[in-house]
Amino acid sequence: MxxxxxxxxxxxxxxxxxxxxxxxxxxxxxxxxxxxxxxxxxxxxxxxxxxxxxxxxxxxxxxxxxxxxxxxxxxxxxxxxxxxxxxxxxxxxxxxxxxxxxxxxxxxxxxxxxxxxxxxxxxxxxxxxHAKDILRKSDLELKEIQNSGITMVYMGIETGDDELLQKINKHTNANELQQAAQKLHKARIILSGTVILGLAGDNIELSRRHAIRTAQLINSMNPAKHQDWYISALTLMLPPGTLLANKYQNGEFTPLSQTGILQELRLMIEHISDDVHDCIFRSNHASNYLVLKGILSKDKQKFLHLIDQALQNPSMLRPEFFRGL
Ligand code: SF4
Incomplete structure (x- = not known):
């Protein structure tokens, strides 16, 4: 490697x-x-x-x-x-x-x-x-860390749905994730957050809740001042050996379909507030079916249009066998 x-x-x-x-x-x-x-x-x-x-x-x-x-x-x-x-x-x-x-x-x-x-x-x-690693540090400590040159932190958000966060054993909640993001912004440490499409499985109601609450959490992470931050979407994969893959094998978890993933992404983007600024959004990770790159919320309509096109024309999507971690 x-x-x-x-x-x-x-x-x-x-x-x-x-x-x-x-x-x-x-x-x-x-x-x-x-x-x-x-x-x-x-x-x-x-x-x-x-x-x-x-x-x-x-x-x-x-x-x-x-x-x-x-x-x-x-x-x-x-x-x-x-x-x-x-x-x-x-x-x-x-x-x-x-x-x-x-x-x-x-x-x-x-x-x-x-x-x-x-x-x-x-x-x-x-x-x-992890959000708790950030929250455990005072604003002054975070500023000292930033001054020393650690200027970017990658934080797994995964979802804004507290029940889902509990289910996946994330040991945090939407409120803590929002606070952690705001602390990073305040210290001028660039936040790069990831959310996971399909995390709620194939239950349409839970998928909708995951999408809407994740959008609401992203809205609440909007920095007070102008500064770049990043949100990336990944799509759930189930490599053997993870706890979730075991649940899948036991029939306790059913993955969301490709169409369901796109609908979930659409719903999330739809619920992003027009006030969100300087947020670079990407879904270019190898796990995703559809690549989006742009600025939230400036490119919201463009994203929605692309998702609609992909829903109409699945040949635009990355084939299943090309997806990877
Ligand atoms: S997603 Fe993995 S790396 Fe991130 S906090 Fe959970 S166990 Fe750790």
Missing amino acids: LYLYLDAFFIFRYFILMLMSMVISELFYEEPVYRPPSEGKKSLLITATVGCSFKCTFCYPYRHKKFRIRAVDEIIEDIKKARKMLGPNVERIFLLDGNAFVMKPNDLVAISEACYKYHPKLQRVSAYA
């Missing part, structure tokens, strides 16, 4: 691949390694925590990893080694694993400062966070 990609020609990529295989043997990684798609091209991956301290029913990557936080000096050692191996051109660092933002504020600051110290062209450090 590649842990760092740099945009370039094939030969250069091959060279990087060779170099990275050397880095892999030097740095600490516990397989499997996952990172957000937007960290796929330019980011050096540094393991800060292993696994995730939560166990959501649909979550695949961390189900077999025993959660632990690495010692800060070990993490900094990896940051230094990466500089030796890769030189001074690293521009982004993503802190693994499932919720590295769980770490204490001072530790995150120390790690981020080391990232910038040893990688002089660094532009951003980012990490995954």
Whole structure:
């Protein structure tokens, strides 16, 4: 597996691949390694925590990893080694694993400062966070973290429906998710949130509730001031071994149809308030049937039109066998 990609020609990529295989043997990684798609091209991956301290029913990557936080000096050692191996051109660092933002504020600051110290062209450090990892930190602590250079956090929202959040074992609710988003905005840490289409299964009433409450939650996350933030939609997949996949096999969960997914997406977009600003919306993850990219709520009509077209003409959709995590 590649842990760092740099945009370039094939030969250069091959060279990087060779170099990275050397880095892999030097740095600490516990397989499997996952990172957000937007960290796929330019980011050096540094393991800060292993696994995730939560166990959501649909979550695949961390189900077999025993959660632990690495010692800060070990993490900094990896940051230094990466500089030796890769030189001074690293521009982004993503802190693994499932919720590295769980770490204490001072530790995150120390790690981020080391990232910038040893990688002089660094532009951003980012990490995954659970809402509770954000809420546990004061506004001042979040500001210190942002000042140290951790300027983006990826937070799983999944749904705005409290009952569904409970069902999937998310250990949070819509109110906490909204507060966490607002705290990030206040600290000027860019929020990148994900929601999951199809999470409520094939029950039409529950699917509608999921769509509408998720839209309402996104509306409530609107920042007070102008600043970029991101919402991405993923579509539920059921890789074997997850708790939800087990329920599916036992007949306790039925996935929503492709048409149902599009109708759910439509209903969610329809309920996005016209007041939502600076929110970059994407459904370009490999799990989705339909790719949308634009700004909420500016591009709302365009999105609705595209969804309607796709409902009329399913050949526009990504085939089932091309979907992936
Ligand atoms: S908090 Fe995120 S990474 Fe952790 S188990 Fe839940 S979905 Fe997976």
